[in-house]
Amino acid sequence: MAAITIAEVSKIYTGNVEAVKSVSIDIEDGEFIVLVGPSGCGKSTLLRMVAGLEGISKGTVKIGSRVINEVDPAERDIAMVFQNYALYPHMTVYQNLAYGLKNRKTPKAEIDARVAEAARMLEIEPYLDRKPRALSGGQRQRVAMGRAIVRKPAAFLFDEPLSNLDAKLRVSMRGEIKRLQKRLGTTSLYVTHDQLEAMTLADRLVVLNGGRIEQIGRPLEVYHRPASTFVASFIGSPAMNLIKGRIEGARLHIGAYRIDLGDRAPAEGGAVTVGLRAEDLRLAGVGEDAMLFQVDYVEELGAQRLVHGTIEDQALTLALSPEVSLSGDLAVTIATDRLHFFSPENGKRLERGASFANSGESARPLSLEPAW
Amino acid sequence: MTTGTESLPALRGGTATDGRRSGVLRLFGGKAKGGEEAAKRVQFSSPYLPYLFLAPQLAIIFVFFYWPSIQAIQSSFYLEDPFGFGSTFVGMANYTDVLTSGEYLGIARFTAIFTALVTFFALSIGLLLAVKADGVIRGNATYKTLLIWVYAIAPPVAGLIGMMFFDQHIGPIVELARWFGWEIKVGINYFDTAFAMIVVSVWKQIPYNFIFFLSGLQGIPVAVREAAAMDCRSGFRRFWTVILPLLAPTAFFLLIINVTYALFDTFGVIDVMVKDKAANNPITLVYKVYMDGFRGNDLGGSSAQSVILMLIVFVLTIFQFRFIERRVHYN
Numbered sequence: 001m002a003a004i005t006i007a008e009v010s011k012i013y014t015g016n017v018e019a020v021k022s023v024s025i026d027i028e029d030g031e032f033i034v035l036v037g038p039s040g041c042g043k044s045t046l047l048r049m050v051a052g053l054e055g056i057s058k059g060t061v062k063i064g065s066r067v068i069n070e071v072d073p074a075e076r077d078i079a080m081v082f083q084n085y086a087l088y089p090h091m092t093v094y095q096n097l098a099y100g101l102k103n104r105k106t107p108k109a110e111i112d113a114r115v116a117e118a119a120r121m122l123e124i125e126p127y128l129d130r131k132p133r134a135l136s137g138g139q140r141q142r143v144a145m146g147r148a149i150v151r152k153p154a155a156f157l158f159d160e161p162l163s164n165l166d167a168k169l170r171v172s173m174r175g176e177i178k179r180l181q182k183r184l185g186t187t188s189l190y191v192t193h194d195q196l197e198a199m200t201l202a203d204r205l206v207v208l209n210g211g212r213i214e215q216i217g218r219p220l221e222v223y224h225r226p227a228s229t230f231v232a233s234f235i236g237s238p239a240m241n242l243i244k245g246r247i248e249g250a251r252l253h254i255g256a257y258r259i260d261l262g263d264r265a266p267a268e269g270g271a272v273t274v275g276l277r278a279e280d281l282r283l284a285g286v287g288e289d290a291m292l293f294q295v296d297y298v299e300e301l302g303a304q305r306l307v308h309g310t311i312e313d314q315a316l317t318l319a320l321s322p323e324v325s326l327s328g329d330l331a332v333t334i335a336t337d338r339l340h341f342f343s344p345e346n347g348k349r350l351e352r353g354a355s356f357a358n359s360g361e362s363a364r365p366l367s368l369e370p371a372w
Numbered sequence: 373m374t375t376g377t378e379s380l381p382a383l384r385g386g387t388a389t390d391g392r393r394s395g396v397l398r399l400f401g402g403k404a405k406g407g408e409e410a411a412k413r414v415q416f417s418s419p420y421l422p423y424l425f426l427a428p429q430l431a432i433i434f435v436f437f438y439w440p441s442i443q444a445i446q447s448s449f450y451l452e453d454p455f456g457f458g459s460t461f462v463g464m465a466n467y468t469d470v471l472t473s474g475e476y477l478g479i480a481r482f483t484a485i486f487t488a489l490v491t492f493f494a495l496s497i498g499l500l501l502a503v504k505a506d507g508v509i510r511g512n513a514t515y516k517t518l519l520i521w522v523y524a525i526a527p528p529v530a531g532l533i534g535m536m537f538f539d540q541h542i543g544p545i546v547e548l549a550r551w552f553g554w555e556i557k558v559g560i561n562y563f564d565t566a567f568a569m570i571v572v573s574v575w576k577q578i579p580y581n582f583i584f585f586l587s588g589l590q591g592i593p594v595a596v597r598e599a600a601a602m603d604c605r606s607g608f609r610r611f612w613t614v615i616l617p618l619l620a621p622t623a624f625f626l627l628i629i630n631v632t633y634a635l636f637d638t639f640g641v642i643d644v645m646v647k648d649k650a651a652n653n654p655i656t657l658v659y660k661v662y663m664d665g666f667r668g669n670d671l672g673g674s675s676a677q678s679v680i681l682m683l684i685v686f687v688l689t690i691f692q693f694r695f696i697e698r699r700v701h702y703n
Contacts, residue, residue, distance in 0.1 A: 051598075051602065052601075052602070053598050053601070053602075072605055073598075073601050073602045074601065074602055074603065074604060074605035075605060076602075078602070079602065080598075080599070080602055082595045082598070082599060083595070084593065084595055085595075086593065086595035086596045086598065086599040087596075087599075088596060088599070088600070088614055089596075089618065089701065090617040090618060090620075090701040099600075099603050099604070099613070100602075100603035100604070103603060103604040103605070103606075103609065131701075147599075147603075
């Protein structure tokens with residue numbers, strides 16, 4: 001087990017295509033880090049550079065105190081779990097697990113012991129004599145994990161290991177990976193495009209976009225304080241609503257509506273992108289100041305109901321409890337302390353006023369003044 | 373099977389070859405692949421309909437394979453008049469003549485050695501080139517085209533070019549051997565002729581094997597290779613423990629094709645080398661059949677030889693399927 005230090009690592013392909021742009025991540029010993037982002041964001045490339053399957057164009061990667069830029073993949077003391085399992089089809093499950101150990105000249109008795117232990121942990125003991133093709137997808141995934149575990153490496157690398165499984169199996173395997181990693185305490189680097197997987201698995205998650213890090217943080221930190229509009233729209237489901245507004249003094253203008261923010265207004269005035277999560281909008285009570293929400297269509301999810309529509313011609317999604325009966329357009333109100341502000345130019349988060357740190361306070365009633 | 377159309381799907385990569393390969397094997401009588409295959413089976417409304425669909429193929433096989441075979445078996449029991457004025461039944465005499473002839477047994481021994489060497493070198497060099505071409509990242513399309521190119525040349529032309537390598541006056545191989553003090557005399561010295569035959573036969577077959585091995589290699593999932601790279605440092609060991617076993621289906625198919633090639637399809641090469649008058653030069657069994665039948669006008673003896681040859685190939689193929697295919701892992 002060891003820490004992994006990724007320092008200013010870049011990947012430049014021929015033709016000057018920069019897939020990863022000067023990325024730095026310090027991974028602590030035993031930490032579970034998830035790299036998340038849309039396809040093409042460089043997350044897999046970064047993982048493969050750590051694995052040694054891609055060359056590192058710039059920067060250094062250290063495992064423990066050893067720089068591994070030029071070290072052969074087999075000598076890096078890491079094990080990788082691949083998306084399509086990558087089991088050796090001509091070997092039995094036992095041979096698949098033992099292969100890496102055998103090549104490292106591990107004594108036979110120890111191989112047997114380690115394979116038996118991993119098989120017990122992953123409940124694949126009955127299949128040790130089978131070939132991979134006689135196994136189901138979930139069993140193959142367990143074998144792939146077993147192959148990583150028996151090696152007892154300094155770090156596990158996971159490359160979208162669950163994306164080939166069906167939805168139900170994915171959820172249970174997700175829990176199992178988390179449990180196993182906690183139990184073994186092995187440093188792990190996990191790549192996924194699924195924000196839910198990222199949120200549930202990570203100790204810390206790294207949101208990547210276009211080869212750059214958008215944000216590193218604990219899952220809830222990233223959820224509650226997204227560093228940019230990209231993170232805001234990527235993490236959380238449904239995606240955070242992003243609408244155009246203007247700050248004038250302590251007031252937020254959304255179309256014809258004016259909302260008094262008090263000391264929660266961002267430091268700079270002018271045009272802003274306002275972020276608000278679907279669950280932070282609620283129906284206004286009788287006599288409360290409200291905005292008119294024109295309903296487009298409704299998605300029923302069972303536990304909640306997503307209402308898609310517009311406020312002042314800007315698209316929004318609203319999460320409501322299914323008990324509420326819907327008829328025609330809605331009057332909605334916003335919890336002002338849950339608003340996020342981003343710069344419309346670069347999408348970066350704009351910090352709010354002094355009272356931000358005190359997030360425990362309850363929502364202040366809105367003061368809405370129609371402009372007419 | 374026609375060699376021209378065969379190579380094309382192979383170039384398109386893994387899946388195309390896989391489908392093809394299992395088709396070939398089933399044609400040979402290889403085992404079908406269990407339940408999933410059965411589920412896809414088409415149900416015909418009339419039991420005769422499938423036979424009707426098969427009829428054109430069966431007719432061709434019958435006319436061009438079974439009919440001549442039956443004729444050969446029949447005439448192997450007769451002594452034919454060289455001018456076609458009838459024939460005399462002689463029983464097994466043709467067979468005993470052939471099998472007790474020292475000359476025939478000598479040719480059989482040469483054929484065995486020739487087949488083993490041609491198959492071995494054609495397969496191993498083809499594999500080596502395929503592995504190397506597969507490893508090339510920059511400009512690999514050019515490499516592959518250049519290596520496959522030879523295969524696109526018509527066989528007689530390729531054979532002729534191969535022969536030119538051993539030309540007494542302009543052959544570069546002869547020249548090269550002279551450098552080392554070896555005077556190659558094709559058509560005069562038994563060993564030199566055998567050497568040239570083997571070299572040219574191997575040379576002609578390499579592109580074919582190369583194409584199949586290359587598409588086989590490209591059919592091995594990249595992730596499996598990468599997993600192996602993380603599990604095993606030595607590339608050589610990786611090749612023997614992961615890559616080669618996964619190539620086994622291709623290799624087995626090629627083994628059968630190459631043995632058949634060495635036994636039969638090298639006829640042209642031998643013919644150009646010995647120029648119709650074998651004299652003391654080495655020839656293979658199939659050439660002997662031709663010599664006795666069409667040069668010696670001994671149709672009975674020649675037919676007996678071709679029946680023997682047919683049996684040899686039959687036994688060899690059964691042997692390969694029973695004892696070698698067992699070690700082959702199909703995906």
